[in-house]
Amino acid sequence: MTKPIAKITSVLEQWALYDPPMVDFTVENVLHAIRYEATYDYVLKFLISRNGFELSVSRVYMCPNNHKAFYCEVDEEIDEYDLPTCHICEQEIVNDLDHSFLVFSFTDEYREDIKKKDLFRLKKLVCH
Numbered sequence: 001m002t003k004p005i006a007k008i009t010s011v012l013e014q015w016a017l018y019d020p021p022m023v024d025f026t027v028e029n030v031l032h033a034i035r036y037e038a039t040y041d042y043v044l045k046f047l048i049s050r051n052g053f054e055l056s057v058s059r060v061y062m063c064p065n066n067h068k069a070f071y072c073e074v075d076e077e078i079d080e081y082d083l084p085t086c087h088i089c090e091q092e093i094v095n096d097l098d099h100s101f102l103v104f105s106f107t108d109e110y111r112e113d114i115k116k117k118d119l120f121r122l123k124k125l126v127c128h
């Protein structure tokens, strides 16, 4: 059986090759793609560990109407006296970590690498 880490890696490679690439995917998206063959914490840890390399992580806060209202850095502090407002309904975001979630996108560097790797693989297929 393939190890979860290899599965996650190949899912990410596929997604990075999409045009346009997958953006703002969540731990749940990855879990679904690997058919829940790893735990939530495992996938979360793995994705976070790739921050700044293959992936960039953001935190998204929801507004009371559950819009994806505000994106920020994972460790960015929210000013509770001047809460950002939702760009859709103009309500203030809910300043609560339980009302936020982490999203992941690919870095340009990683996408370039994956594209090159894929081209190389295709060439090999054609030449043999």
Ligand SMILES: [Zn+2]
Binding pocket: 063, 064, 065, 066, 067, 069, 086, 087, 088, 089, 090, 091
């Ligand atoms: Zn809203």
